[in-house]
Amino acid sequence: MxxxxxxxxxxxxxxxxxxxxxxxxxxxxxxxxxxxxxxxxxxxxxxxxxxxxxxxxxxxxxxxxxxxxxxxxxxxxxxxxxxxxxxxxxxxxxxxxxxxxxxxxxxxxxxxxxxxxxxxxxxxxxxxxxxxxxxxxxxxxxxxxxxxxxxxxxxxxxxxxxxxxxxxxxxxxxxxxxxxxxxxxxxxxxxxxxxxxxxxxxxxxxxxxxxxxxxxPARLVRDLDAATRVILERGVLPAEQARVLPGADSVTEDEQSLTISTRTAAPLLSALAERGTLGGLQVRTATLEDVFLDLTGREYRA
CATH class of the missing domain: 3.40.50.300 (P-loop containing nucleotide triphosphate hydrolases)
Incomplete structure (x- = not known):
């Protein structure tokens, strides 16, 4: 520059x-x-x-x-x-x-x-x-x-x-x-x-x-301090077991998947690996879109 x-x-x-x-x-x-x-x-x-x-x-x-x-x-x-x-x-x-x-x-x-x-x-x-x-x-x-x-x-x-x-x-x-x-x-x-x-x-x-x-963009995402979401296929791990895993902050479940929110992903992923539940697992960290929605809101605007 x-x-x-x-x-x-x-x-x-x-x-x-x-x-x-x-x-x-x-x-x-x-x-x-x-x-x-x-x-x-x-x-x-x-x-x-x-x-x-x-x-x-x-x-x-x-x-x-x-x-x-x-x-x-x-x-x-x-x-x-x-x-x-x-x-x-x-x-x-x-x-x-x-x-x-x-x-x-x-x-x-x-x-x-x-x-x-x-x-x-x-x-x-x-x-x-x-x-x-x-x-x-x-x-x-x-x-x-x-x-x-x-x-x-x-x-x-x-x-x-x-x-x-x-x-x-x-x-x-x-x-x-x-x-x-x-x-x-x-x-x-x-x-x-x-x-x-x-x-x-x-x-x-x-x-x-x-x-x-x-x-x-990377700094804005980091400053948001948003949770990492670990997504498993439904049925791979019971929700009550997921809630007591190290690093699990919250657990939500729908018809297709179970989502664990965490701010300390390493111990959570290690615990999931020990249980052999890494197959099909997805890890989603915050993006610029999360920053955008946090600042501007989620309501639709024409």
Missing amino acids: GIGPALAVSGLYKRYGDLVAVDGVSFEVSEGEFFGILGPNGAGKTTTLEIAEGLREPDAGSVRLLGEAPWPRNLALLPRIGVQLQASAFFERLTAREQLETFGALYGVGSARVGEMLELVGLSDKASTPEAKLSGGQRQRLSIACALVHDPDVVFLDEPTAALDPQARRNLWDVLREVQARGKTIVYTTHYLDEAEVLCDRVAIMDHGRILALDA
Whole structure:
């Protein structure tokens, strides 16, 4: 990572009528960092991202992007940032290559760079395919290629893997890893907690316009101090025997399984091994999703 922040946000506020969309948000993103902003619907993620990009004016607070203010619209920053919005719009009737050539022409980018981007996002074999005939995952990859074609220093991605099938989502992970490996700073939002846990150096968890937690995913999980769950097939071990095992804090049972919660997994697993009950056993530790739900609650939000 480089020296100094690529993005510095301080005391950011944005209100729409009675709704406070962004409520005193502050954070910094280092050069070369993969930084995620997570939160339920309406948390303020997209608004924060749009202010950082210079697409919206904040009501209060400041943003420094690559050392400069992005608002009022800073034309000097445009060649240095790449933006992929939630809803991507392409030029009609153009092929994948023509789309990239058109975007690249805005920045004086040559055809060699276009070919490199097609290869990076795995679309070299689709270069002559009209954009309208690409799959959802291919269109998402093309959208990211358009955001990268001019070789920006900072890339903003707003839910880049939304609505993709699991295979397309994993393929896109590889693209994003490669982008970061090239020294780029990535700032992105997502609803996929497993994705953020794998890709991000640090994450900010937002709700109601505020940042509730900010740290490396592994640190956030560790600080939650959640129990480990050991899951056995029902009938392998009677519940009354499970409750007296060393390290067992609580035991629950349903029609398929018996779950033992523990904060000292080693003696519990050792005791289960002595009883020969390790076959089919599952051990589930806390994840970033547990942190997210602990901070934001479990109620559904449309």
